[in-house]
Amino acid sequence: MKNYPIPRIDKDSVLQNMLLKYCRLDKGEIWTDKQKKHKVGCLDSNNISDLKKLVGNQKATLALHDPPYNMVAFQETNVDEFINWSEKWIENSQKLMEKDSSLYIWLGADQKNDFQPFAEFILMMKKTDFKSRSFITMRNQRGYGTQKNWMSVRQELLYYTLGNPIFNIENVYTDIPKVVKGYYKEVNGKTTENIERSKSENIRAGNVWIDVQQVFHLLEENVNGCFAQKPLKAIERIIKVSSNKNDLVIDFFAHSGTTLLASEILDRKCFTIDIDPIYCEISIRRLENFRKTGKLGWQNSNPFLEEIKSDKVLQDYLNEKYELSFSEFGDKK
Numbered sequence: 477m478k479n480y481p482i483p484r485i486d487k488d489s490v491l492q493n494m495l496l497k498y499c500r501l502d503k504g505e506i507w508t509d510k511q512k513k514h515k516v517g518c519l520d521s522n523n524i525s526d527l528k529k530l531v532g533n534q535k536a537t538l539a540l541h542d543p544p545y546n547m548v549a550f551q552e553t554n555v556d557e558f559i560n561w562s563e564k565w566i567e568n569s570q571k572l573m574e575k576d577s578s579l580y581i582w583l584g585a586d587q588k589n590d591f592q593p594f595a596e597f598i599l600m601m602k603k604t605d606f607k608s609r610s611f612i613t614m615r616n617q618r619g620y621g622t623q624k625n626w627m628s629v630r631q632e633l634l635y636y637t638l639g640n641p642i643f644n645i646e647n648v649y650t651d652i653p654k655v656v657k658g659y660y661k662e663v664n665g666k667t668t669e670n671i672e673r674s675k676s677e678n679i680r681a682g683n684v685w686i687d688v689q690q691v692f693h694l695l696e697e698n699v700n701g702c703f704a705q706k707p708l709k710a711i712e713r714i715i716k717v718s719s720n721k722n723d724l725v726i727d728f729f730a731h732s733g734t735t736l737l738a739s740e741i742l743d744r745k746c747f748t749i750d751i752d753p754i755y756c757e758i759s760i761r762r763l764e765n766f767r768k769t770g771k772l773g774w775q776n777s778n779p780f781l782e783e784i785k786s787d788k789v790l791q792d793y794l795n796e797k798y799e800l801s802f803s804e805f806g807d808k809k
């Protein structure tokens with residue numbers, strides 16, 4: 477199969493400018509899905525009047541946010557600024573959430589810089605109405621920093637709640653069968669074995685997730701052009717456990733639209749935003765592409781392939797800068 481990727485869009489301002497004209501949303505605009513009433517807004521997580529325009533008087537059962545914490549890791553902003561900024565979107569998130577609801581936040585901990593912004597973030601959360609519930613670590617398959625340090629393979633996920641939200645316990649199990657047997661216990665005078673006592677033959681995910689494959693280019697769900705995609709399996713797990721069908725899920729940092737797609741697959745309604753029109757467009761296209769083809773992403777292609785086919789300037793740029801050949805399309809022109 478021929479491969480038509482595009483490079484990381486965030487790193488290339490020329491490419492961004494070339495793609496912008498193919499994006500249906502301008503800053504401040506909202507796209508409403510005609511079929512299931514999902515919404516994608518080109519909005520700012522810290523602008524509450526924008527967010528109110530997005531949700532109206534609806535309230536979310538689940539908020540699932542993946543902020544751009546690499547700003548801190550790569551020292552584009554200092555940690556205090558990041559925390560002040562985060563305080564505002566956390567406050568905004570609460571305003572859109574039901575009194576009994578769940579909040580999940582993906583967060584990094586930069587091991588070269590005092591594990592920023594993790595410590596500062598959890599201290600900031602202490603001052604809010606959210607109650608801490610779990611600190612989940614997801615294991616990546618690929619790592620970095622292996623020569624003089626422990627290979628870094630973790631992604632942190634914080635779980636907080638308001639009130640007394642649902643927790644669908646039947647969905648906390650992995651696909652991994654329980655192999656350790658023989659823990660005996662007396663129940664009502666009868667000796668029982670652990671498998672007999674348990675609700676599932678599979679192990680629970682617990683708060684260390686070892687069973688989720690990190691997204692990389694060979695996976696169908698891969699979205700070429702994006703750089704910070706979360707695995708669908710992880711997002712689906714959160715949605716299944718902390719919401720019910722038809723509930724509203726919100727996500728302030730859409731990027732490749734993983735929460736939107738998972739909500740579609742699981743029959744939830746999703747309102748998501750991204751400050752960048754290009755990632756809003758990618759999120760919408762990912763949903764549309766899934767509905768049309770059943771595919772979860774663009775493993776051998778990219779969200780803008782149709783435009784690249786007919787835009788010679790864009791084709792030449794990708795060819796010259798990245799040696800990406802779209803020549804079979806070019807020849808047809």
Ligand SMILES: C[S@@+](CC[C@H](N)C(=O)[O-])C[C@H]1O[C@@H](n2cnc3c(N)ncnc32)[C@H](O)[C@@H]1O
Pocket residue numbers: 519520521522542543544545702704705706707728729730731732733734735749750751752755
């Ligand atoms: C880490 S990515 C989210 C990845 C996403 N979970 C996924 O699976 O694709 C962060 C995204 O936040 C967006 N962003 C940054 N600042 C924002 C803001 N103030 N409001 C809304 N989106 C913002 C960026 O454009 C980027 O696409």
